[in-house]
Amino acid sequence: MADGKLSKLEGVKEASGFLRGSIAEDLLDSEPTVKSDNAQLLKFHGTYQQDNRDERKGGNKSYSFMVRSRIPGGKVTAEQFLAELDLADQYGNQTLRVTDRQGFQLHGVIKGDLKATIRGINEIKLSTLSACGDVCRNFMCCPAPHADSPIHEEMQSLAKKLALHFAPRSSAYSEIWLTDGDEKVKVSEIDFNEPIYGRTYLPRKFKMAVALPEDNCVDIYTQDLGLMAIVESGKIIGYNVLVGGGQGMTPAKKDTFPAIGFKLTFATTEQVVDVCEAVVKVQRDFGNREDRKYARMKYLIADWGMPKFKEKVEEYFGGALPEPHPTDVTGVDDHLGWHEQGDGKLFLGINVDNGRIKDEGDFRLKTALRVILRKYGMETRLTALQGILLCDIKPEDRADIEEILKSHGVALAEDLSLVxxxxxxxxxxxxxxxxxxxxxxxxxxxxxxxxxxxxxxxxxxxxxxxxxxxxxxxxxxxxxxxxxxxxxxxxxxxxxxxxxxxxxxxxxxxxxxxxxxxxxxxxxxxxxxxxxxxxxxxxxxxxxxxxxxxxxxxx
CATH class of the missing domain: 3.30.413.10 (Sulfite Reductase Hemoprotein, domain 1)
Structure with a gap:
């Protein structure tokens, strides 16, 4: 990174006391908004301050917050799903949104309910921490629940492992959202420790995903760091590491661009976490912190070129990295409809138009999911195409589940066009x-x-x-x-x-x-x-x- 004036947000992060800022104080006043610096810091905690343009009256803005749950691989229990629906009804706008990164979003949460909402999400053993902000975001993974496939289970375990490995270590999150004490913690008394991120975290958001060559359902080429599982003789021997994907661009800046990832290296299963950490640290130390429009890792790679980038990753990794495996992506599956799970049970993929779970007229998806999850209590998975997988279904329950969906106006996969x-x-x-x-x-x-x-x-x-x-x-x-x-x-x-x-x-x-x-x-x-x-x-x-x-x- 060239020597120059850092962007304003870099100063906000530096002065935040590891993501604390004055968020706790802001939450106590009666204003519907938070201070601009705290609005930026809140993203690291999983929430965005927003203004509903449909509800502006006489020039006055209608403020609320979007709250995003970080769910590695999109794995959600029935209890967690039902609780998120309850939170949407109690604190949000009565809808729950499945994101294209396999998470949940609540919309319309007012500031006075923000703490109760985030605490409620943590009480069901989910979290909003680093669902947004300049950190590693939700870790995506092929969600297919193939019980007879150790390959899928290993990938999903890796996604969870990476999520824990790259989670921020700052205790600010628990102090602000999960405690009741009114006593203010003095920053000078806090033991800071962010071994991966440092005081100012990453220059920009960072996205990761894990997939198979025959089923790139999580779009690994669009990620900052994508992992493609390489399978030989029915076992994962390692991962092709792709770097430098990113979809954003700024039309006013003609030299900004969307990008797909480049093949960096092949990493064994034992090496993959360390290689990922090396990549993240290179972006941390050399990514652009002067202009956020050029802060994604794709611009660092465009500036340096892949040979220099790989050399620096090898330096941080502590050894030479081989060429990528010749295997590449060959297919994709939306996982909708009925499928054998491999253990005598079934899973059902349900389409959710644009991810919005709601009741509207004769279409009552939210109610249908409540009925099914309360009755059968199955695990669910969220897909990168904003769909839902209902898992562990006994074959004898198939007809009843179909009837519940149809009676609530929810179409089955075979009744929908592929487009x-x-x-x-x-x-x-x-x-x-x-x-x-x-x-x-x-x-x-x-x-x-x-x-x-x-x-x-x-x-x-x-x-x-x-x-x-x-x-x-x-x-x-x-x-x-x-x-x-x-x-x-x-x-x-x-x-x-x-x-x-x-x-x-x-x-x-x-x-x-x-x-x-x-x-x-x-x-x-x-x-x-x-x-x-x-x-x-x-x-x-x-x-x-x-x-x-x-x-x-x-x-």
Whole structure:
């Protein structure tokens, strides 16, 4: 990192007393907001201060907080799931959101309920610590509950191990949220110890995920650090380590960009945690702390090049690192529908449109989940496509569970198009402060229009992935699917084509500033050409990539 003036947030972190700031004092007053510095520090504790733009009256803002639970691999017990639903009803806006990083989000929590909400999440043995902020975020992993597969269990165990390894050590979290004492802790009396992060943590957020080559359901190429399990003779022998993925960009900064990861090395199962720590520490010490728009690790790698980056990782690791294994990603699964678990039981994957668990009219997913989880008490898993897996189902209970879902207006996987099953969207308006236009609330209409257009062209059964975000920051990973829709201006989107469901390739900018009502019209001619010109078994994204932007523009 060049010598220069550090960004303001670096000073906030430095002076925070390891994430304490004056948060505890801020929570005691009657104001609906917290001070700006504390709003930044609260992200490390798993919550964002937000303003609901739908509820602004006379220029006055309507403040609340989003609270995010950090759930490694998306593994949630029935009790934890039900408790999160209760918290959503008691303190939130009566909806619970499954994130595209396998976590939960509560929206609409007011400041006076923030402590009770976070404490409630910890009481069910979940946590919000480092779900946001300049730290290693939630550790993603393929959630498939294959009981006969030690490979899946080993990956999920690694995700949990990494989550514990990279969790902040500061006691600020427990002091602020989990204690009742009114006595203020003097910073001078605190024994600080953040062996991985140091006093100012990371330059920017850091994302990790673990997957298999045949099922990249967590998009390891889009992560700062992705781990691809290498399996030989039915055993994981190690992991290919991918570095430098990241989906955000800033249109006003032409040299910012989305990126997919580079293959760094192969790490054995014994080495993988240490290699991950070396990568994180290199980013900690050399990532850009002057301009947060360039603070993700992808910019460090772009500046240095991979040979220099690998050399520095080897220095921190303490030894030479081999070349990556030749294995690469080959497939992806949404895990929806009924599946054999391998132990005589079943699991069921349920689609959740854009991750929002709610009751609305005849659609009563929240109530259906309450009924099922109370009756059967099964473990659940959250997917990176914002779905839910109900695990450990006895075959004789299948018909009853299906009936409960259908009677509450919840469609089964076989009744949904693949384009709907493989679509995700970020929350965007009205609460996200970065959103420039709609995403979650507009996505159902986009999918309906695409379903109709695809049916008109004889493509109703095709798997086409669609990711949508309300701004270019890319939280729903919009730059790698077949079709990416990125909010650019009010009611207008940038359309990207040419990615793929496997998440191994960036799409290209096909058309900019497309009005929301014209998205399907813009894609329709390309779908028509795809229908006539595709090669055997060629996916829509592969076709677009082969023809290229200029070729498609002639549609």
């Amino acid at each position: 709907r099953r493989y679509s995700i969207a970020c929350p965007a308006l009205p609460t996200c402060g970065l959103a420039v236009t709609e995403s979650e609330r507009f996505m159902p209409g986009v999918i309906e229009a695409l379903e109709q257009t695809m049916a008109e062209h004889g493509l109703a059964g095709e798997r086409i992935t669609v990711h949508m975000t309300g701004c270019p920051n890319g939280c729903a990973r919009p730059y790698t699917p077949d079709i990416g829709l990125v909010g650019k201006a009010r009611g207008k989107y940038t359309v990207y084509l040419g990615g793929n469901p496997e998440g191994t390739r960036l799409g290209f900018l096909f058309q900019d500033l497309v009005p929301e009502a014209e998205i399907s019209q813009v894609v329709a001619p390309v779908l028509a050409r795809y229908r006539e010109e595709r090669h055997d078994q060629e996916s829509f994204g592969d076709y677009c990539f082969r023809i290229g932007k200029e070729g498609l523009a002639a549609s």
